[in-house]
Amino acid sequence: MYTxxxxxxxxxxxxxxxxKPIRIVKPSNIMVYxxxxxxxxxxxxxxxxxxxxxxxQIIGTADxxxxxxxxxxVSGKVLSIEDRLTILxxxxxxxxxxxxxKDDAIEGYGIERDYNSLSAEEIIKIIKDxxxxxxxxxxxxxxxKLSPKEPQSIDYILVNGAECEPYLTSDYxxxxxxxxxxxxxxxxxxxxxxxxxxxxxxxxxxxxxxxKITSSCNNIANIETALMKTKYPQGGERQLxxxxxxxxxxxxxxxxxxxxxxxxxxxxxSIGNAVCKSIPLLRRIMTISGDAFKDYxxxxxxxxxxxxxxxxxxxxxxxxPEKIISGGPMMGQAIFTLDLPVSKNSSALILFKKDPIKxxxxxxxINCGRCVSACxxxxxxxxxxxxxxxxxxxxxxxxYGTECINCGSCSYVCPTKQPLTAYFTYMKxxxxxxxxxxxEKEAK
Numbered sequence: 001m002y003t004x005x006x007x008x009x010x011x012x013x014x015x016x017x018x019x020k021p022i023r024i025v026k027p028s029n030i031m032v033y034x035x036x037x038x039x040x041x042x043x044x045x046x047x048x049x050x051x052x053x054x055x056x057q058i059i060g061t062a063d064x065x066x067x068x069x070x071x072x073x074v075s076g077k078v079l080s081i082e083d084r085l086t087i088l089x090x091x092x093x094x095x096x097x098x099x100x101x102k103d104d105a106i107e108g109y110g111i112e113r114d115y116n117s118l119s120a121e122e123i124i125k126i127i128k129d130x131x132x133x134x135x136x137x138x139x140x141x142x143x144x145k146l147s148p149k150e151p152q153s154i155d156y157i158l159v160n161g162a163e164c165e166p167y168l169t170s171d172y173x174x175x176x177x178x179x180x181x182x183x184x185x186x187x188x189x190x191x192x193x194x195x196x197x198x199x200x201x202x203x204x205x206x207x208x209x210x211x212k213i214t215s216s217c218n219n220i221a222n223i224e225t226a227l228m229k230t231k232y233p234q235g236g237e238r239q240l241x242x243x244x245x246x247x248x249x250x251x252x253x254x255x256x257x258x259x260x261x262x263x264x265x266x267x268x269x270s271i272g273n274a275v276c277k278s279i280p281l282l283r284r285i286m287t288i289s290g291d292a293f294k295d296y297x298x299x300x301x302x303x304x305x306x307x308x309x310x311x312x313x314x315x316x317x318x319x320x321p322e323k324i325i326s327g328g329p330m331m332g333q334a335i336f337t338l339d340l341p342v343s344k345n346s347s348a349l350i351l352f353k354k355d356p357i358k359x360x361x362x363x364x365x366i367n368c369g370r371c372v373s374a375c376x377x378x379x380x381x382x383x384x385x386x387x388x389x390x391x392x393x394x395x396x397x398x399x400y401g402t403e404c405i406n407c408g409s410c411s412y413v414c415p416t417k418q419p420l421t422a423y424f425t426y427m428k429x430x431x432x433x434x435x436x437x438x439x440e441k442e443a444k
Contacts (some may be wrong), residue, residue, distance in 0.1 A: 040066030136264030165328030185272030
């Protein structure tokens with residue numbers, strides 16, 4: 001069974017929502033679309049106040065090589081273009097649209113087409129126009145990822161079905177409910193890479209999904225499945241690539257540099273939707289879970305919908321939550337309000353009755369080494385923490401601290417409750433600024 005070195009076993013809590021079929025959430029009356037929903041340059045708005053827009057219309061155009069289109073997920077009237085708070089915890093330029101409830105769509109919306117009749121260039125353009133980004137969390141523009149300098153050097157297209165974050169089950173539901181479209185999306189990608197094999201990688205806590213997909217692609221020569229050991233963070237790009245191929249790369253490299261491209265389940269299905277059905281990226285499949293809810297669910301939510309309207313599908317709270325997380329509890333983003341728009345980087349909404357770190361008692365490090373054993377990158381978190389607390393950038397760099405993937409494994413196993421991941425997140429940003437200032441000094 002495929003796996004990587006180190007890592008941890010977490011209490012996954014997937015049983016709460018794994019058997020809940022995907023339900024449709026009605027979009028809000030007022031839809032809000034941030035222009036920054038992806039890595040890279042923010043989109044540039046291309047509509048004005050008072051315009052009537054259609055379902056599937058581009059309202060923000062990619063503004064740079066690494067950027068992504070933003071599309072309207074309803075038809076209606078542009079009310080304003082203003083800065084609003086997003087799930088990233090900062091204000092971003094947003095287009096606010098009044099939903100008219102008609103869903104009048106752009107020309108050609110929903111028309112089926114054969115990907116075999118399309119060239120590689122046409123497929124890439126469709127993916128770009130559709131505003132598709134990596135839906136596993138990073139939100140890297142997919143049309144850029146699928147355009148490496150040497151397509152013929154790509155050996156593997158790895159579909160990340162690990163979904164190793166606790167509580168999250170949306171990709172699992174997609175594997176069960178949209179198997180055919182998943183395979184179609186992978187076939188669209190494989191058409192871009194003549195020498196590549198497609199491998200759909202699934203952890204062994206999802207054996208029913210593995211068996212269904214394996215059966216569905218048995219007669220497809222360049223697609224196979226791989227069953228992986230359930231372990232966190234199996235879904236990390238470096239861990240997944242190493243587990244399946246044995247190849248390694250570092251923070252200064254891309255997966256394409258070792259002949260691999262990794263896309264998650266929902267991204268591949270979104271490609272299938274865009275290329276084969278002429279339906280751009282309009283929704284996120286999200287998991288709604290946590291002990292503060294009355295019920296649990298997997299939902300299809302149109303981008304721009306208010307989080308407050310999403311929770312109505314599970315009849316609201318059982319108890320008032322102390323902790324709200326957008327995404328998974330290991331790598332998600334803590335938020336303080338639900339008055340936010342669903343965006344491309346919204347994978348889940350996890351609410352807890354009690355904040356697990358509110359009254360956390362931190363004691364001195366006892367040098368037990370558990371964090372070292374857990375680290376999937378083979379770093380030394382104890383020494384990195386000392387460098388971080390001292391703002392010793394040079395020492396942090398020497399310790400390869402910039403290789404940290406912020407998975408949270410070290411914090412999870414620490415018996416003294418050191419906020420290791422928080423320090424490392426801060427240091428990665430501080431080191432980038434430090435290195436930038438050094439380059440500017442050298443240039444002068």
